[in-house]
Amino acid sequence: MSPAAPRPESLLPLPPAVFHILMAVAGEDRHGYAIIQEVLARTSGEVRLSPGTLYRSIQRMLDDDLIVETHDRPAPEMDDERRRYYAITRFGKAVAEAEAARLTDLVKLARASGFMPRRA
Amino acid sequence: MTFYRALLRLFPKSFRAEYGDEMCAVFARELKDAAGPARLVILARALLDVAANAARVHVDITQQDARYAVRSLRRTPGFTITAIVVAALGIGATTSTFSIADHVLIRPLPFAQPDRLVKLWQTQASRGYSRLEPSPPNYLDWKRMATSFTGVEAYSGSTATLLGNGEPERISGQRVTGGVFNLLGRSAAMGRTLIEADLTSAQNPIVISDRLWRRRFAADRDVLGRTVALDDGPSVIVGVMPPDFIFPARDTDYWRPFRFVAQNGDDDRNNHYLAVMARLRPAVTFEQARSEMQIIGERLAQQYPKELAGMGAGAWRWRDEVGRQSRMLLWALVGASLCVLLIACTNLANLMMARALARRGEFAVRAAVGASTDRLVRQMLTDSLLLAGAGGVLGVIVAVVSAPLVVRLVPSSLPIAEIPPLDLRVLLGAAVVTLFTGIAFGVLPALRVCRNADGSALKEGSRGGTGRGTERLRSALVVAEIVASVVLLVSAGLLIQALMKVQAVNPGFSTTNVLTLRTSLPAQKYQLTATRQQYYQRVIDETGALPGVTNAAYISFLPMTMRGGIWPILTTTPDLNSPGGFVATDPRDERSASLRFVTPGFFEVMGTPLVQGRDVAPGDTLDTQNVAVVSQSFARQLFPGEDPIGRQFAVAFAVRTIVGVVGDIRVRGLERESEPQVYLPAAQQRDGQLGFYAPKDLVIRSTVPSFTLIPAVRAIISRVDPQQPISDVQTLDAVVSLDTAPRLAQVRVLGAFAAAAFLLAAIGIHGLLAFTVSARSREIGVRIALGARPQDILTMVVGRSVLLAGLGVTAGAVLAYAAARSMQSLLAGVEPADPSVFAGAAVLAAVMTVAGTLLPAWRAVRVDPLTATRAD
Numbered sequence: 001m002s003p004a005a006p007r008p009e010s011l012l013p014l015p016p017a018v019f020h021i022l023m024a025v026a027g028e029d030r031h032g033y034a035i036i037q038e039v040l041a042r043t044s045g046e047v048r049l050s051p052g053t054l055y056r057s058i059q060r061m062l063d064d065d066l067i068v069e070t071h072d073r074p075a076p077e078m079d080d081e082r083r084r085y086y087a088i089t090r091f092g093k094a095v096a097e098a099e100a101a102r103l104t105d106l107v108k109l110a111r112a113s114g115f116m117p118r119r120a
Numbered sequence: 121m122t123f124y125r126a127l128l129r130l131f132p133k134s135f136r137a138e139y140g141d142e143m144c145a146v147f148a149r150e151l152k153d154a155a156g157p158a159r160l161v162i163l164a165r166a167l168l169d170v171a172a173n174a175a176r177v178h179v180d181i182t183q184q185d186a187r188y189a190v191r192s193l194r195r196t197p198g199f200t201i202t203a204i205v206v207a208a209l210g211i212g213a214t215t216s217t218f219s220i221a222d223h224v225l226i227r228p229l230p231f232a233q234p235d236r237l238v239k240l241w242q243t244q245a246s247r248g249y250s251r252l253e254p255s256p257p258n259y260l261d262w263k264r265m266a267t268s269f270t271g272v273e274a275y276s277g278s279t280a281t282l283l284g285n286g287e288p289e290r291i292s293g294q295r296v297t298g299g300v301f302n303l304l305g306r307s308a309a310m311g312r313t314l315i316e317a318d319l320t321s322a323q324n325p326i327v328i329s330d331r332l333w334r335r336r337f338a339a340d341r342d343v344l345g346r347t348v349a350l351d352d353g354p355s356v357i358v359g360v361m362p363p364d365f366i367f368p369a370r371d372t373d374y375w376r377p378f379r380f381v382a383q384n385g386d387d388d389r390n391n392h393y394l395a396v397m398a399r400l401r402p403a404v405t406f407e408q409a410r411s412e413m414q415i416i417g418e419r420l421a422q423q424y425p426k427e428l429a430g431m432g433a434g435a436w437r438w439r440d441e442v443g444r445q446s447r448m449l450l451w452a453l454v455g456a457s458l459c460v461l462l463i464a465c466t467n468l469a470n471l472m473m474a475r476a477l478a479r480r481g482e483f484a485v486r487a488a489v490g491a492s493t494d495r496l497v498r499q500m501l502t503d504s505l506l507l508a509g510a511g512g513v514l515g516v517i518v519a520v521v522s523a524p525l526v527v528r529l530v531p532s533s534l535p536i537a538e539i540p541p542l543d544l545r546v547l548l549g550a551a552v553v554t555l556f557t558g559i560a561f562g563v564l565p566a567l568r569v570c571r572n573a574d575g576s577a578l579k580e581g582s583r584g585g586t587g588r589g590t591e592r593l594r595s596a597l598v599v600a601e602i603v604a605s606v607v608l609l610v611s612a613g614l615l616i617q618a619l620m621k622v623q624a625v626n627p628g629f630s631t632t633n634v635l636t637l638r639t640s641l642p643a644q645k646y647q648l649t650a651t652r653q654q655y656y657q658r659v660i661d662e663t664g665a666l667p668g669v670t671n672a673a674y675i676s677f678l679p680m681t682m683r684g685g686i687w688p689i690l691t692t693t694p695d696l697n698s699p700g701g702f703v704a705t706d707p708r709d710e711r712s713a714s715l716r717f718v719t720p721g722f723f724e725v726m727g728t729p730l731v732q733g734r735d736v737a738p739g740d741t742l743d744t745q746n747v748a749v750v751s752q753s754f755a756r757q758l759f760p761g762e763d764p765i766g767r768q769f770a771v772a773f774a775v776r777t778i779v780g781v782v783g784d785i786r787v788r789g790l791e792r793e794s795e796p797q798v799y800l801p802a803a804q805q806r807d808g809q810l811g812f813y814a815p816k817d818l819v820i821r822s823t824v825p826s827f828t829l830i831p832a833v834r835a836i837i838s839r840v841d842p843q844q845p846i847s848d849v850q851t852l853d854a855v856v857s858l859d860t861a862p863r864l865a866q867v868r869v870l871g872a873f874a875a876a877a878f879l880l881a882a883i884g885i886h887g888l889l890a891f892t893v894s895a896r897s898r899e900i901g902v903r904i905a906l907g908a909r910p911q912d913i914l915t916m917v918v919g920r921s922v923l924l925a926g927l928g929v930t931a932g933a934v935l936a937y938a939a940a941r942s943m944q945s946l947l948a949g950v951e952p953a954d955p956s957v958f959a960g961a962a963v964l965a966a967v968m969t970v971a972g973t974l975l976p977a978w979r980a981v982r983v984d985p986l987t988a989t990r991a992d
Contacts (some may be wrong), residue, residue, distance in 0.1 A: 033146045050165065051146045051905065052173030055139040084142060 007093070008098040011064060017049060017057045022066060022088060022096040031083035032058070051082045058086065066092035121148060124166060130174035132181055133494045161718055174206040185502035188420025193503065196475070200507070202470055206559055206883070207511020210464025215550040217457040217869075219519060220526055221450045222541035222549070229438060230364060230536070233399075238386045238406065239395040239441065240272065240413060243432040251436070253392040256380045258420065260856070262396070262433065265416050268409035269398035273300045274378060275368065276394050279640055281351035281845050288632050288845035290640055291332065293374035296509045297887075300375075301327075303399050304367065311344045311359035318377040319356075325377065330363040351642030351843070366535045370393065383733020389427040389604070390688065396433070410435040412554075426704065438534075445945055446531045450941050453529070456611060456873045459604040461557065462983035463877050466597040466604075467884045468561035472504055473594060474891045476565050479527070497566040500633050505555070512554030516547065528865035567592065592890070595924060598881075598888045602928025603935060605874070605881040605968065606961050610936035611943070612867065612874040613957035619863045624644065627856055630727030634852035635826035636678055639837060640846055648807050649742060653816060655840060656719050656802065659818065662836045669823035673704040673722035674802060674815035676715075680859050683788045685813065686795055687715045689758065702770035713754055713798045714787045715772055718807050723749075723782050725821045726852075733765045735781035740801035747801065748776035751784045754796030771798055772810060791948060820854065824852045852950035861904030872878035875953040878968055885972030889921055893980045900980055901988025911980045917977045929962050936961070 014022075024030060024038040036049045049057075061067045070087040088096070110116050124147050128140050147166060154162050182292035193200040228234045241251040253490075254262070256274075275296040282289045298316030308327065318325045326348065346356045355376065366372070380386040383489040400409055418432030476483075483496055515771060520542055527538045540546070568590055606641060639659075646652045656674050663672040677685065685932060689711040705711060720736050723729075728868045731752055740747050748771075755764035755778070764778045776798075787794040802815050822829060830849060837844055857864075893900070940952035 032142050033149055036146065050169035051143040052169040053141055054146075055135075056173045056177050056180075059135065059177070061137070085146070092355070 005091070008094040011066075011095050012099055012102055013097045014095065015057070016047070018052050018061060018066070019096065019099055020047060020049065020055070021057055021061065022092055022099075025067060025086055025088045026093070026096065029085045029087040031085050033083070037087070061092070065089055066095055123163065123403070124310050125166060127170040130170055131177055132498075134181075134492045135177050137492065143813070158881075160543075161713070162766070182502065185499050186506065188499065189503045191504050192521070193506065199471065199475060199649055200613075202883075203468055203507045204510045204514060206464050206467050206471075206880060207508050208514035208518060208556075209880065210461040211512050211515030211550060211553050211557060212522070213218060213457040213460040213515075213873055213876065214378050214553045215515055215519040215546065216522055216526065217453045218448075218549045218553075219523070219542065219546045220775050221530055221538040222545065223536060224442060224450055224530055224534065225439070225447065227536075227545070229534070230306075230366070234438065236400045236678055237303070237438050238269075238400065238409060238435045239438055240398055240433065240435055242392065243417070243434050244430055245432070249969055251434075252431070253601075254394050254396050254433075255389050255391045256386040256394060257326060257389045258428075259301065259394050259396050261420055262416060262745055263411070264315045265419070266398070266412060268401055268404045268412045270401050271299045271302050271303045272396065272398040274394045274396045275300055276378065277369075278376070279307060279373075280374070281640070281642055281843070283349040283351065283843060286336065288919050289336070290638070290845045290847035291373045292369075292371045294372055294377060295378040296375050296679060297378045300367075300397075306361070306365055308359035308709050308964075309362040310341070312359070313359050313361075314375060314377055319379060323358075324353060325353040325358040326350075326557040327359040327361060328357055328374045329365070329373045333360045334732050341668040350508070366537060366821045368535050369532055388879050393684075397438075403787070406435070409791060411784050430710075441534055442531050446529075446941055449862075449946055450529065451911065452946065453866075453869055453873075454612070455939070456608055456870055459608050460876050461553065463601045463604045463884070465557055466601050467562045467880050467899075468504070468557070469506070469565055470597050470887050471593055471885055472500070472561055474887060475564035476500060476568075477891070477895075479591070483582075493677060497563075500566035501559065501562045504566075505558035508558030508561070511557070512550055514556075516542075516550050519550070520547075526869060527866060528861045529869070536816075550970075559897065564593070594888055598884050598924050599928045599931070601877075601881040601884045602925060602965060603932040605877040606929055606932025606965055607939055608870070608874040608877045609964055610933070610957055611939055611963040612870045612951055613960055614940055614947055614952070614954060615870055617861070617950045617954060617957060618946065619860065619911045620864060621950060622790050622860055622948050625786065625790040628728055628783055629675050629679070629852070629858055631852040633822050633826055634725070635725075635820045635829055635833070635847050636817055636848070636850055636852055636855065637830075637833065638817050638848040639846055641814060641844070643811050647811075647816070649803065649805055652804050652805075656815065658840045659836060660721075661720060662840070663818070663820055666822075666832050666836075668822045669829065670724050670823060671721050671819045672818060673724050673725045674816050675722055675817050675819065676813045677718045678817045678819070678852075678855055679785045679787045680789050680855055683815070685715050685793075687771050687798070688712050688796075692768050692770050701773045702775070711757060711796075713771065713796045714794065715798050715800070715813065717802045717810075717813050718749075718799045719802050719815060722819070726785075727821070728785060729783045731781045731783060733778070735780055736799065736801040738803075741803045742806065744804075744956045746774045746776045747779040748779055748782040748805055749782055749799040751797040753782055753784050754798060755781050757796055758790050772800070772813075773806075776800065792855070793861075817848075827829045844963075857890075870937075879963065882968045882972045885921055885969055886926070886975060888924075889917060889973055889976035890979070892920070893917060893976045895990045900983045901985040903987040904983060905989065912981075913980050917971055917980045921973040929965045932965070933958055933962070 020039045020043075021035055023042070024035045030038060032051070032054055036054060037049075037115050039047050058067070062069070066089060067086045068089055070085045109115065121144065124144060125140075128136050128143060131140075131256055147162075150162055151159060229237070231237060240254065242254045244252050254274075257274070259274050273296070275294045277292065278295050279290055279292050282291050296314060298314060298319050301307075301313035302315075309330065311327075313327055314325060322694060328343075333343060335340060345361065346357050348357060359374075368373075384664075398409075400406065413433045413435045414587060419429065420433070421428040421431055455866075486496060487664065523539050523542070526540075530536065530538055530540070546931060641652060641655065646655065660672045660674070663669055676682075688704065690704055693703040693814060694701065695703045717737060718740055720740075723735055732755075733749070736747065736749055748769075758764070758769060759767050764781055768775050768777050770776070782797075782799070783793070785797055786792075787797060805814065818833075818835065820826070820829060834846060837846055900916075903913065903916075936958070937953055940947070944952055
């Protein structure tokens with residue numbers, strides 16, 4: 001009998017860098033530098049992933065099966081052989097969704113405690 | 121970019137190989153997009169980023185490896201427990217000896233700036249005394265003349281009977297000059313310490329130890345100001361010292377002001393009994409101070425040629441109070457423990473190599489799916505560090521538990537606790553040893569096996585194959601174990617010989633069924649000789665009447681308990697200007713002897729033979745001629761070739777006539793040469809003179825076991841004087857055993873190390889041969905199939921172990937001899953190349969080899985050719 005698959009909740013709370021990377025590759029496969037740029041753009045320059053943080057996180061995410069290295073390459077004229085492309089896995093999606101739900105609950109709690117303005 | 125590539129080296133090699141190029145590309149892009157100062161910011165950020173994340177990656181990998189190692193080690197409990205126990209033996213032995221060597225030789229003494237404290241001694245090289253206790257006049261002159269010190273103070277041991285608050289108790293203390301505590305830089309835990317003004321205080325202030333405060337005063341916080349009744353008068357408690365304060369010895373329970381009294385001989389320049397210490401001035405070096413003391417000694421010798429001819433003065437660092445022998449012994453033990461550690465590490469290395477070879481298939485699979493060599497080596501190192509860590513924890517427990525066994529190795533000449541403390545320093549030492557062990561036995565096997573982790577291990581029929589290089593390495597490790605074992609066995613054997621030699625020395629008396637105890641008569645109450653004689657007589661008579669008692673007598677101090685009390689032997693020509701009252705002998709022919717007062721029958725009680733003449737008798741009183749009984753060596757030295765009976769000499773302020781000659785007693789102990797002995801009748805000790813020498817040790821010979829007499833003797837003493845305490849109750853056997861107790865401790869510790877080494881080496885041999893037999897089982901099967909007889913297989917297996925043992929014993933014998941030569945001063949005259957010891961070690965090495973070979977040889981002979989040659 002194969003060992004049971006881990007539950008998404010077992011990896012929560014996700015480190016912020018990991019969550020950002022999952023969101024960056026959720027829509028399309030990206031290489032390292034593209035992930036950094038995507039996160040920078042989504043957060044309006046607030047979050048800048050350093051190469052050390054990025055690749056350490058990528059290594060752990062590969063071990064945890066949140067992402068995989070994909071072998072689909074772009075057109076040769078746009079490609080750089082040093083780049084490796086990463087895609088989110090089904091498990092990675094489930095974990096991202098679980099983290100999003102956790103953060104949503106946290107926001108609701110903050111709102112109820114008066115730390116955030118209520119929605120009109 | 122070179123800078124960034126260099127930074128990336130902080131990451132593990134495998135991580136660099138995986139992501140290095142990408143990271144460089146990202147960094148290059150960022151740098152390209154920046155200009156001017158922004159580039160510096162990027163460089164700085166890169167430095168911080170790499171440093172922080174590299175550390176985390178290392179931690180991640182280590183955690184991963186640790187989890188894997190734990191799972192793997194749990195699957196092989198036999199190997200794991202063996203490895204942990206072996207590591208614990210090595211680490212425990214090393215931690216134990218390190219803690220004691222550190223405690224005695226390295227750790228600063230518990231005083232303010234202890235490296236600035238020195239001891240001052242008189243010297244008399246012409247009579248073989250490298251250090252002699254200074255006399256009060258010399259101390260006072262040194263204090264006045266020396267400029268190298270901020271303070272020079274003196275102290276001397278004393279005892280007193282504590283009355284009230286329970287049974288009378290004899291307690292040990294010190295008389296100290298006013299600046300002693302200031303010099304030491306230690307304060308009282310409660311109240312104050314003694315000061316200069318206390319020397320003339322009518323209050324008779326006393327400072328007590330924490331131990332005495334808790335034991336006799338129930339840790340009463342209102343103890344300050346209380347008057348304690350001591351046998352020589354009341355004293356007021358002014359302070360209680362902290363629990364960790366030891367000065368100068370562990371049994372010191374009080375400190376009282378030191379008052380020099382001329383009547384007690386404190387104006388005599390030859391009354392050597394003080395201990396003197398000083399603190400160096402800030403700008404003065406030890407060598408400068410020592411030179412100054414030499415000059416002062418020479419000046420005083422010129423000023424007082426009669427009293428101080430041939431005498432000098434010197435300074436010693438306090439740590440030099442540890443004798444050369446004690447020092448050498450401790451370093452020898454450290455060396456021995458390192459041998460045990462070496463054996464443990466080589467044993468573990470062999471075990472790890474065997475285990476790694478058995479896992480070659482696993483490593484090959486991991487290598488095939490992309491694991492780098494350094495990753496595999498790292499995994500194996502994690503295994504070994506985990507095992508070493510567990511062994512380290514167990515080893516520290518072993519060291520703590522065995523600490524009381526080594527207390528005899530802590531010299532009493534230093535003001536330090538008996539048991540070495542287990543503190544952060546010792547734990548740090550243990551951690552370093554543990555780390556070294558883990559790396560030492562992990563790295564080599566890891567590199568050896570993982571370097572060869574290739575696909576060949578996955579091929580059919582490749583089981584158990586080992587390279588010749590690995591085989592030679594493992595054999596070399598086993599030979600190293602045997603060498604270290606032989607060194608330890610020889611060292612232990614030589615120390616056992618030395619102990620037996622010392623124990624065989626005739627002490628000059630018989631110890632069978634002899635009980636001893638001390639009744640120090642208080643000076644004030646027993647000032648008169650007649651009063652003391654009444655006391656002795658009653659105690660001796662009543663003790664002698666006890667069933668089973670043969671006889672009893674008193675002496676000033678038992679041999680081996682008091683090694684001093686040495687007096688110059690003078691001519692019989694009076695000289696009122698001489699401190700001894702008589703003309704001294706030619707300085708080139710000076711004689712001295714240990715002086716004791718005894719009651720009649722002492723020699724019979726001790727079993728010391730009366731060789732000539734008579735013992736002291738009841739008729740030898742203050743009104744009759746002063747007589748003396750001397751030892752044979754005394755008679756030989758002073759009256760060579762003559763009949764000593766009737767001859768005269770002067771000692772202790774009177775001319776004495778020799779009436780008897782007795783056998784020599786080893787006053788200074790079994791190993792040291794003793795001065796000749798002079799015994800004077802207790803009844804001829806003049807009133808108020810030489811109070812320190814008033815007989816205090818009672819010896820009782822019986823036909824029944826000594827300890828059975830103790831209650832009756834206590835009752836007698838209590839009846840004769842209810843306020844008289846008894847102390848130091850022990851058999852004469854115990855007194856002599858105490859003399860050899862440090863040696864016995866040496867033998868026990870080294871013997872334990874040798875036994876551990878023996879066991880470990882046997883395990884090592886067994887492990888190597890067992891693996892070899894397993895690895896060559898196919899070859900053995902083929903040989904048997906082709907007609908090899910059992911004895912041929914045995915020869916093949918045993919021959920190998922005999923070769924290893926032969927190499928190990930030969931090299932071990934050479935190293936053992938070198939080690940024995942270096943510790944020759946510990947051997948009490950036993951030859952470093954004692955043939956019986958070396959032969960014994962060789963025999964034990966042979967036994968060790970046979971023991972380790974038996975099982976593998978048995979298995980080799982029983983190999984089934986069919987099973988062994990079957991294909992996988």
